[in-house]
Amino acid sequence: MRNIFIVLKKDLQIAWRDKTGWLSSFIFSVILIFIYAFAFDLAKTNSELLLPGILWTTFLFSGIIVCNQSFQQESATGTLDAMIASPISQTSIFFGKFFCNLISLSIVQFMIVVLGTIMFQVNLLKIEVILVIFLGTIGFVSLATLLSAFEYRERFRAVLLPVIELPILIPLLLAGVQASSSALEISNTSSPWLIFLAIFSLWGFLGSILLFPLVNEK
Amino acid sequence: MDNALEFMFAGFAVFWAGLFVYLLILQQRIRSLNEQILLLRERLKGITLNDNSD
Amino acid sequence: MTSIKITILELGNWFLQPLWHSRWIILPVITSICVMAMLIGAVIAAPREIIEGDVQRLMYIHVPSAIISYLAFGITAVASAILLINGKLYWDAIARASAGIGLLLTFFALSTGAIWGKPIWGIYWTWDARLTTTLVLFLIYSSYLLVRNLGNANDTRAARYAAIVGLIGYLDIPLIHFSVDWWRTLHPQRIVFDIRPSLPTEMLIVLGIAFLAVLSLVLWLILLSATTEYLHQQVGKLSGDLDQMES
Numbered sequence A: 001m002r003n004i005f006i007v008l009k010k011d012l013q014i015a016w017r018d019k020t021g022w023l024s025s026f027i028f029s030v031i032l033i034f035i036y037a038f039a040f041d042l043a044k045t046n047s048e049l050l051l052p053g054i055l056w057t058t059f060l061f062s063g064i065i066v067c068n069q070s071f072q073q074e075s076a077t078g079t080l081d082a083m084i085a086s087p088i089s090q091t092s093i094f095f096g097k098f099f100c101n102l103i104s105l106s107i108v109q110f111m112i113v114v115l116g117t118i119m120f121q122v123n124l125l126k127i128e129v130i131l132v133i134f135l136g137t138i139g140f141v142s143l144a145t146l147l148s149a150f151e152y153r154e155r156f157r158a159v160l161l162p163v164i165e166l167p168i169l170i171p172l173l174l175a176g177v178q179a180s181s182s183a184l185e186i187s188n189t190s191s192p193w194l195i196f197l198a199i200f201s202l203w204g205f206l207g208s209i210l211l212f213p214l215v216n217e218k
Numbered sequence B: 001m002d003n004a005l006e007f008m009f010a011g012f013a014v015f016w017a018g019l020f021v022y023l024l025i026l027q028q029r030i031r032s033l034n035e036q037i038l039l040l041r042e043r044l045k046g047i048t049l050n051d052n053s054d
Numbered sequence C: 001m002t003s004i005k006i007t008i009l010e011l012g013n014w015f016l017q018p019l020w021h022s023r024w025i026i027l028p029v030i031t032s033i034c035v036m037a038m039l040i041g042a043v044i045a046a047p048r049e050i051i052e053g054d055v056q057r058l059m060y061i062h063v064p065s066a067i068i069s070y071l072a073f074g075i076t077a078v079a080s081a082i083l084l085i086n087g088k089l090y091w092d093a094i095a096r097a098s099a100g101i102g103l104l105l106t107f108f109a110l111s112t113g114a115i116w117g118k119p120i121w122g123i124y125w126t127w128d129a130r131l132t133t134t135l136v137l138f139l140i141y142s143s144y145l146l147v148r149n150l151g152n153a154n155d156t157r158a159a160r161y162a163a164i165v166g167l168i169g170y171l172d173i174p175l176i177h178f179s180v181d182w183w184r185t186l187h188p189q190r191i192v193f194d195i196r197p198s199l200p201t202e203m204l205i206v207l208g209i210a211f212l213a214v215l216s217l218v219l220w221l222i223l224l225s226a227t228t229e230y231l232h233q234q235v236g237k238l239s240g241d242l243d244q245m246e247s
Helices: A001-018 A019-037 A051-077 A079-087 A090-120 A127-148 A154-168 A172-184 A195-214 B004-053 C004-021 C026-045 C052-085 C090-121 C129-148 C155-173 C172-188 C201-246
Strands: none
Touching: A001 A051, A001 A090, A019 A051, A019 A090, A051 A079, A051 A090, A051 A127, A051 A154, A051 A172, A051 C090, A090 A127, A090 A195, A090 C129, A090 C155, A127 A154, A127 A172, A127 A195, A127 C155, A154 A172, A154 C129, A172 A195, A172 C172, A195 C155, B004 C052, B004 C090, B004 C201, C026 C052, C026 C201, C052 C090, C052 C129, C052 C155, C090 C129, C090 C155, C090 C201, C129 C155, C129 C172, C155 C172
16 A cells, blocks of 8 residues: 555656646647637537537547656656566556546546536536546546556657557447436436446456556566 | 449459458568578578688 | 366367368368358359348358457457466467458458448448447557557567457457447437348358358468468577577
8 A cells, every 4th residue: 555655646746846747738628628619619509518528538638648647757767667676566556657647637627627617608517427527537547547558669659549548448438428418417318327437437447457567567 | 223233243342352452461471571581591501601610 | 276277278279279280271171162152152142132132242241250350359359368368479479360350350341331331221331339349349459450560579568568458459349339339329320230130041051151251261361370470470589599699
């Protein structure tokens, strides 16, 4: 347990000192929302219907950037090998990274949600919506942490990570959008999307814990 | 349906074209394998010649 | 526990070894016979469907390709899991070969589906659960090959990374299928490829032959491709050994 806190504290300190990471991710999500507003003409049409989709695509794209940060910086400075060789277990490293990414992404998501509430005049700060977002984010962050731990060559990293992660995350996107629609009472769906979201997140979380030690074997 | 026959041929053509392309890719792999083995042979010859002349 | 493991390994060897050795003679012969039978059956012998006409003959490529692609990707997933457990690189050779064939089969399924759909239902594509899952599989295993090709034939790291993608991708399939299916029920669209009244016996027989043909073709190509990858690994190793000898 203590090891997890060590890794978590280190990563949070690095993220705090060098704010470009999560700041650029937040600015990117704001830019995305603007692009959607212009592309889908959200000033005129009923923007409510598109809102869950806008939210979740923004979460996915900015989330990939956030989860990429810690490992990219580690492989750039060469501390990744040191971490693997250290006596800290791989699982502890995973949890440390996972919680750091979760906290970072949650902060970004909160800011996006506040911004969305202001811009689209829809109250996104309801407890049901936050529950949906939180559940989905757990599954998303665990899978993204696992897949970001690969050591790609720098020039491929930016393109390759979305290509690998996004198809696998399609059920998450579908479930998140539909569950958010239900929570915002935009649509009435009878399918148990929230349960499905929970199942997917559980599946992603367990799979990532099991497979993470196999990524960077000594 | 006369036009349906064109579509049927198109479908089967896709099947054969796909197989052909795959076999071409496989052939490329085998060719590169061949070249690497020839290179290895040359290097091995070089080493045994050096050993003999020592 | 170990005795169970040994028995499973022995059974596996007893089944897999002859398959591996058959790839030079028996499999090609079986494959050519079956494929020829499938072609004759599909184009000539099978009865012409009353409503859809001759385009329906594409079913004999479309259906076996779609189903056997799941088998091919399953082989990739299992080989990836074994690779992650014991680290032996020839499982990576099998996984790669299988993924390549799986991609080919998904390509067949998607394109013959589109070509079949256009004259009959007027559309090339529909967001039905099976088609969409097939396309997502195509994307996942394309990324598998992309990751694998970051390193050469002997790169254990790239092999491990790709194995993780291959394994997770396959385990994701039921989740993808269900979510797309539920999503589709929200927006009822024209039901295509679904209404299939039970086929007459002649068509079923030809379909069975088509299955055999595609299956043997796939097995043969996987074994050939895996052998090539394995040889690449061996050559790479020899090259490394020679490097050591020269220095």
